[in-house]
Amino acid sequence: MIIANGKPIEEVLKSLEGHKKVAVLGCRGCVTVCLAGGEKEVGILASQIRMAREQAGQPVEVLEGTVERQCDYEYFEQVKDIIEEADAIVSIACGVGVQGVAETFPEKVVYPGLNTMFMGANLNVGVWAERCQGCGNCVLEISGGVCPVARCSKSLMNGPCGGSQNGKCEISKDVDCGWQLIYDRLSKIGRVDSLRNIIPPKDWSTSRDGGPRKLVREDLQLESGK
Amino acid sequence: MAGQVARLETFQPEIVAFCCENSGYLAAQMAIEAKLSYPQTVTLVKLPCSGRVDALFLLKALENGADGVMVLACQKENCKFLKGNVRAEQRIEATRKTLQRIGIQPERVAFCHLAANMGHKFVEEVRGLYGKLTELGPNPGKVRK
Numbered sequence: 413m414i415i416a417n418g419k420p421i422e423e424v425l426k427s428l429e430g431h432k433k434v435a436v437l438g439c440r441g442c443v444t445v446c447l448a449g450g451e452k453e454v455g456i457l458a459s460q461i462r463m464a465r466e467q468a469g470q471p472v473e474v475l476e477g478t479v480e481r482q483c484d485y486e487y488f489e490q491v492k493d494i495i496e497e498a499d500a501i502v503s504i505a506c507g508v509g510v511q512g513v514a515e516t517f518p519e520k521v522v523y524p525g526l527n528t529m530f531m532g533a534n535l536n537v538g539v540w541a542e543r544c545q546g547c548g549n550c551v552l553e554i555s556g557g558v559c560p561v562a563r564c565s566k567s568l569m570n571g572p573c574g575g576s577q578n579g580k581c582e583i584s585k586d587v588d589c590g591w592q593l594i595y596d597r598l599s600k601i602g603r604v605d606s607l608r609n610i611i612p613p614k615d616w617s618t619s620r621d622g623g624p625r626k627l628v629r630e631d632l633q634l635e636s637g638k
Numbered sequence: 639m640a641g642q643v644a645r646l647e648t649f650q651p652e653i654v655a656f657c658c659e660n661s662g663y664l665a666a667q668m669a670i671e672a673k674l675s676y677p678q679t680v681t682l683v684k685l686p687c688s689g690r691v692d693a694l695f696l697l698k699a700l701e702n703g704a705d706g707v708m709v710l711a712c713q714k715e716n717c718k719f720l721k722g723n724v725r726a727e728q729r730i731e732a733t734r735k736t737l738q739r740i741g742i743q744p745e746r747v748a749f750c751h752l753a754a755n756m757g758h759k760f761v762e763e764v765r766g767l768y769g770k771l772t773e774l775g776p777n778p779g780k781v782r783k
């Protein structure tokens with residue numbers, strides 16, 4: 413899922429300076445699961461904004477709403493009223509959701525309430541780690557199910573580099589070397605020999621390097637385009 | 639009339655106390671039964687475990703008129719749900735930091751460990767927070783006055 417974390421409250425308050433009626437909008441998708449932008453976090457942020465402004469002598473009205481997913485624009489219908497009433501929106505979905513608000517309500521000011529960080533897994537209570545960078549051309553079949561793009565700091569396809577030491581990456585002793593993980597995994601499944609095959613340069617045009625990406629599936633499209 | 643003005647000028651801090659039903663709440667009942675005196679502006683909220691407490695509860699209480707909030711949890715290593723009191727304390731620490739960053743004194747949030755038979759400790763803690771809040775004055779962030 414998409415992992416995000418709350419922006420420092422000072423930053424949110426700065427964006428809201430001068431606004432008198434604000435809507436905080438949550439998302440029941442990924443950000444609810446990673447405890448950053450669900451209904452509860454909407455309540456927490458709304459409360460913080462109200463109290464901060466109250467004590468600063470600049471009271472603000474804060475409306476609260478949460479939709480199923482801010483990346484599926486039809487859900488915005490349910491919160492249309494509060495969005496129209498507010499003079500600014502703080503979306504606490506991932507960046508996709510914030511842009512969803514901007515696209516659906518082009519005349520409204522929208523601010524991000526979270527920093528969207530990565531696509532990752534929940535390793536423990538309160539711990540998340542990056543696992544995929546959405547390169548658009550998955551190579552997990554040759555790397556034993558450990559992503560060299562996301563988990564090697566240099567996204568090497570034929571690692572490890574000379575900086576790998578005692579299983580750790582040279583950037584930090586707290587970061588596992590992705591290629592050590594790949595080696596260990598391939599050993600476990602009896603495929604370490606496959607490391608002899610040199611992987612040709614990866615075509616990065618399917619990744620961010622190819623510019624903004626879009627997926628169109630004709631098998632799913634409707635005639636009306638909706 | 640003069641009496642009325644004097645009463646308005648006397649600040650009596652409102653406190654919301656979130657109490658674990660296995661300790662804090664029972665201690666409060668004991669204090670009541672033993673007729674121990676403690677400030678009457680305390681509202682008790684019974685929780686199944688202190689671990690049920692959330693930043694949201696504390697913030698909403700402060701926003702909606704409380705001058706201070708407190709969480710009364712079981713003694714260390716003595717939570718019926720094992721780690722509820724540890725979790726509660728972590729959340730309280732985080733809430734205090736949040737409050738500080740929005741200009742509200744973190745001392746408005748109190749936490750204590752106690753057992754069901756410690757009515758006197760309940761009174762002591764409530765009085766302690768009440769005294770601190772009297773010094774701090776009304777919660778500047780409360781929206782509902």
Ligand code: SF4
Nearest residue numbers: 439441442483506509
């Ligand atoms: S808007 Fe973002 S956080 Fe919400 S469901 Fe969609 S991808 Fe996940």
Ligand code: SF4
Nearest residue numbers: 544545547550551559
């Ligand atoms: S190879 Fe690409 S698609 Fe596959 S996990 Fe890694 S980044 Fe994601």
